[in-house]
Amino acid sequence: MRLQLTLAAAIALGTLGGATPARGDGTLAMRGVYYKERATRVMQPMLDGMFDAGAHGIISGHLLVDAITSASTSSGAANAAGFTERRYEGGVGYAHELGVVTLAGDAKISTESDYRSIYTGARAQIELGQKNTVLGLGGGISFDTVSAAAAQGPAMPTLRCDAAHPAEPSCPLDVYAMYASASQILGPNAVIGLSVDLSTLHGDQSNPYRQAIAGEVLVSERHPTRRTREALAASARYYLAPTGTTVIGAYRYYRDSWQVHAHTPELRIVQEAGPDIDASVRYRYYTQDGAYFFRDRYPPDDAAMTQYVSDDVKLSDFTGHTLEAKLGVLGEAFELDGRWAGARFEGILEYVVQHNRFGNAVIAHVALTIPFEY
């Protein structure tokens, strides 16, 4: 991880150090995230860059490393054996403006010892009514490969990709997604947004390490190999000019073909404290039903393997609460000059209360975003 951070710093310094006449603007953001719950700790350094490409194009890219230390590869299972793993992710995107229409595409690859994902997507956006209305439409495809390579022991376990086929070293998981979005300005201080996401997953969606209790024995998790997911989200933002306060309300409804239904209302209040400082607080409530096949304990396993069994806490019935505090400060507040005057420092502290086996979690972010010319 030290090598990646050194590389990131070298890229940052190289980018910022150019003395040639400026051809465009860009930003470089460095962020570090720390996540801790009862049995898992994650540290994620990341680097995000965005810069102009000609008069109408914007190129973006990111690199990140997930350093995961967990009590178990099986994500919350009771039969835990510790492990440490790293996930690497990189992505690039390009957006091109053609008058009121913007076309964009992006690609992303993520790899870890037992999972690889390759994603590509495209979207279009149109501005209507003197930019008072913005409509968007997009879609993406993700081709993932799942294995049990992180299993401990002399031999790598094989997976049953589905009940009709023999065990294999790895299984595919394909995700097809599309979304539509709309935002509308309602007045000089108010804007609303609406979005709809649809996705369908085909392939192995079980955790290869996790086991459920069936009768008196432990059996490998078996989830359905198809899942259709739908989410409808709405948001409203209102700016209170006399106090410099922005109130943001959001709500998401989710359902899927495994009969998980979820409601997620959220409220954020962002307060300006002068031209260079803003602070915000956020409360998020989350509740979901359990999947139709989720049980704490199953009847004895059937030999034909037609029964779905799961020990996935995410598929149980539970609720959660999130509280967050965030502070953003521009370099100008510290009387910095030049590009550093526009640099933004961010600190975030988040606490998640969750009524299930995962338990509560603490998340902290520290970030620095630096604007540059080149």
Next chain:
Amino acid sequence: MVAAAVRYLSWFAVVIVLGLGMVAMLGSSGCVVVRAHQRGHLAKRAMVDDRATGESRFAEHERGSREGAEGGTGQPGGGCGCN
């Protein structure tokens, strides 16, 4: 199977069409037009998007590993072995 899928998604398609239609109507009818010089407040960071790309990406990833629901952001759920 196709018929079942269509039936399953039909109410959602209605919501999409109604929602997008309503917003498009509001925008094109001229009943709400805020001109460029009136958008000082709308251009503020908190009114546009107060979350950085990296912050949103981590939040989606973290929720995907803790919660059964995903989506609402326009990205597919693949990307990590969080099952």
